Amino acid sequence: MTDLTTAKGVYVIAPTAFHDDGRVDEASNDRLTDFFVESGATGITVLGQMGEAPKLDMEESVSIASRMIRRAGIPIVVGVSAPGFAAMKSLTAAVMDAGAAGVMIAPPNTLRTDDQIVAYYAQAAEAIGADVPFVIQDYPLSFSVVMTPGVIRRIVQANPSCVMLKHEDWPGLEKISALRGFQKDGSMKPISILCGNGGLFLDFECERGADGAMTGYAFPDMLVDVVRMHAExxxxxxxxxxxxxxxxxxxxxxxxxxxxxxxxxxxxxxxxASEAQRRPGAGLTPTARAEVDYLLSRVARFDRRADLGAVKAA
Incomplete structure (x- = not known):
C-alpha cells in the first residue's frame, strides 16, 4: 500500500479522452497514462473536475479508473466526490478493489460553517471506510467552501485516514506556511501537500513547503522538472x-x-486523437487556437518540447 502522507513530486490530473461523438476513447486514455509515466509523474489523479467526472456514469468511471490503475504502475488517486454518500461509497469500493492508492473528496458547495465542513469530512470518512486513505480537495474558487488552516488541521487530526491536501486556495501561499507551521509545532500530523490551480503558483508553492503538484497542464513534464529542480x-x-x-x-x-x-x-x-469534450463543453474558436499556437512558439524559444511544428491545415 502506497503511503500518501509522504507523496512528493507530481500527481498529474488526467483529462478523459473522448471520441468526437462523445464515446470514451480508450486508446487515447492509454497513451495519456503512458505519457504521464514517461514524463516522470510520481502519481496520477483520475476522475477529477478536469477529467469531466460528472459527465461519466458509474460504469464508465470504474472502467476508466481501473484501466489506468492496471496500466500505470504508479499510485493512482481517484476522485469520488458525489452529491450523496451512497454513490461515493460505491465508487470508492470499486476503485480501491481495483488497486487505487486512495480517493479524493471535494466538499459540497452547501457547506458554510467550520463545524459543517469538519462534520462533512467525518461523515465522508465513515461512509467510505476508515481504512481508505483520502485527500481533501481545497478549492474555494470552484466549490465556494472556504477552509481555513485551522479547519484543515481539525479534519486531519480527527481522521487518521486523511493523508493529503490538494491545495488550490488563491491566494494560498500563507496557508501552506501555516499548515507546515502546525506540523512543525506538533499540532498537526504530517501530511502530503500537493498543489493545483493548473500549476499557476507552483514555483513559490514548493518554496513554501508544498511537496509538489497535483494538477494538470499540457506539459506535465515541465511541472516534473520544476519540482525536481526545486528539490535539488x-x-x-x-x-x-x-x-x-x-x-x-x-x-x-x-x-x-x-x-x-x-x-x-x-x-x-x-x-x-481528438480534443473533444463530452457535452456540454466549450471548444476553442479558430482565433483561440491561433493564440495558443503563438504561445507555443514563444515557449519553444526556451523549451524545445513546445516546438510542435507547423499546424496542419484542417
Missing part, C-alpha cells in the same frame, strides 16, 4: 523554466475554456 536547490533554473511556460499556463487557466486548451495542446503533442 536549483532555484533560478526552476524559475526560469516556469517563467517560460507561464503565459501558456495562464492562458490554460481561463475558466470555461481551460480544458479545451489543454486537450488541444495534448492533441498537438500526439497524445489525444
Amino acid at each position: 536547490g536549483q532555484r533560478d533554473a526552476a524559475h526560469d523554466l516556469f517563467d517560460a511556460h507561464l503565459p501558456l499556463v495562464r492562458y490554460e487557466q481561463q475558466q470555461g475554456v481551460g480544458l479545451a486548451v489543454r486537450k488541444y495542446v495534448l492533441k498537438r503533442r500526439g497524445i489525444l
Whole structure:
C-alpha cells in the first residue's frame, strides 16, 4: 500500500479522452497514462473536475479508473466526490478493489460553517471506510467552501485516514506556511501537500513547503522538472523554466475554456486523437487556437518540447 502522507513530486490530473461523438476513447486514455509515466509523474489523479467526472456514469468511471490503475504502475488517486454518500461509497469500493492508492473528496458547495465542513469530512470518512486513505480537495474558487488552516488541521487530526491536501486556495501561499507551521509545532500530523490551480503558483508553492503538484497542464513534464529542480536547490533554473511556460499556463487557466486548451495542446503533442469534450463543453474558436499556437512558439524559444511544428491545415 502506497503511503500518501509522504507523496512528493507530481500527481498529474488526467483529462478523459473522448471520441468526437462523445464515446470514451480508450486508446487515447492509454497513451495519456503512458505519457504521464514517461514524463516522470510520481502519481496520477483520475476522475477529477478536469477529467469531466460528472459527465461519466458509474460504469464508465470504474472502467476508466481501473484501466489506468492496471496500466500505470504508479499510485493512482481517484476522485469520488458525489452529491450523496451512497454513490461515493460505491465508487470508492470499486476503485480501491481495483488497486487505487486512495480517493479524493471535494466538499459540497452547501457547506458554510467550520463545524459543517469538519462534520462533512467525518461523515465522508465513515461512509467510505476508515481504512481508505483520502485527500481533501481545497478549492474555494470552484466549490465556494472556504477552509481555513485551522479547519484543515481539525479534519486531519480527527481522521487518521486523511493523508493529503490538494491545495488550490488563491491566494494560498500563507496557508501552506501555516499548515507546515502546525506540523512543525506538533499540532498537526504530517501530511502530503500537493498543489493545483493548473500549476499557476507552483514555483513559490514548493518554496513554501508544498511537496509538489497535483494538477494538470499540457506539459506535465515541465511541472516534473520544476519540482525536481526545486528539490535539488536549483532555484533560478526552476524559475526560469516556469517563467517560460507561464503565459501558456495562464492562458490554460481561463475558466470555461481551460480544458479545451489543454486537450488541444495534448492533441498537438500526439497524445489525444481528438480534443473533444463530452457535452456540454466549450471548444476553442479558430482565433483561440491561433493564440495558443503563438504561445507555443514563444515557449519553444526556451523549451524545445513546445516546438510542435507547423499546424496542419484542417
